[in-house]
Amino acid sequence: MSTCLWPGDSEMMQEYHNNEWCVVSTDDRYIFEMLTLEGAQAGLSWKIVLSKRSGYKEAFRNFDLEYCANLTDEELLHIRENYLVIKNLKKLQSVSNNAERILTIQQEFGSFSNFLWSYADDKPIINHWKEEAEVPAQTDLSVKISKDLKKRGFKFVGPVIIYSFMQAIGMVDDHITACPYHTENRRG
Template sequence: MNTCSWPDNNKMMQEYHNKEWCVPTNNDQYIFEMLTLEGAQSGLSWSIVLSKRDGYKEAFHQFDLEYCSSLTDDDLIFIKENYQVIKHLLKLQSVRNNAMAILEIQREFGSFSNFLWEYVDYEPIINQWEKDEQIPAQTELSKQISKDLKKRGFKFVGPVIIYSFMQSIGMVDDHIQSCPYHTNNRANNFRS
C-alpha cells in the first residue's frame, strides 16, 4: 500500500501521520492542543511546530484550559523568552484567548468537542483522494467554522488553519485511499 507522501522521511512527521492525523477525538484538552499548534503553524512548516510540541506542553501545563485561560501578559512574555515555542507574541496570546473561549463553549455545549462535531453530525468526513495533491487547503465547512469561531472571539482560526485543525482531530480523513492509515484500512478508528 502507498502511504501519504507529505511526512516524507521525517520520523516525527511520520509518527504524527501514523498515530494522530485524521484520527477522530472528543478529548477537549487534545483538541485545544491541536488548535494551538495549528494556529502556531501559520506561515511556518508543520515540522517546525511539531519540533516545539514538547516545549508547548511544558509551557502550557499540558494544555490545561483553566491554567491557560488565567495566564497574564507577563506570563506569556516569560513563556516566549524561556520555552521552546514559536516566538510570536500574538500567537502566544491566542492560547490564553482561545482557552477562555473554549471554557465558555464548554459551559454552553458541555464540551468543545460537542460544539465542533455537531458541524459534521458527529461523523467524520471520509474523503477518497487518490493522491496528496487533491487534498484542499480549505472548504466551505472550514470557512463556516472559522467564521463562527471568530464570532466567539477565537484568534488564529482562519479557514486554512481550521481545515488543518479538522484533519488533526479527525473531523476529516484526508489520508489517500491507498494509505494504510485511511479509515477504511485502519482497525482502530477513534482516539480517546
C-alpha cells in the first residue's frame, strides 16, 4: 500500500495525515479548532499553520468557545503580538466572531457538530480516489455549507476552506484508496 503523498517528509504533516485528517470528529471544541486553523490557512500552506498550532492552542485557551467569543479587539491585538499565530488581524478577529456564531448554533441545534453533520446525513462521505490529483478543491456541498455559514455571520469560510475543513473533521475521506489510512483500509 502507498500512502498519500501530500504530507511529504515532514513528521508533523505525516502525524496529522495519519491520525487526524479525514478522521470523524463530533467534538465541538476540535471542530472549532479545525475551522480556525483552516481559516488561518487562507493564502498560506497547511504546514505553516500546523507549525503554529501550539501557539493557537495557548493563545485561545485550547479553543475554549466561551473565552474566544468574549475576546476584545485589544486582547486580539495582544495575542497577535505575543503568541506564535498567523499575524493577520482579520483572521484573528474571525476566531472570536466564529466562536460567537458557534455558541448561537449550539443553542439552536444542541451542538455545532449536529448542525454540520446534518449536511452529510450524519455519516462521512467516503471517496475512492486513485490519485491525489482527483481530489477536488471544493464541492457543491462545501459551497452550500459555506453559503449557509456566511449567512449566519461566519468569517473565513469560503467553499475551498470549507472543503478542507470537511476533510479535517472527517466529513469527507479523501485519502487515496491505496493509502492505509483510508477509512476502508483502517477497518480491514
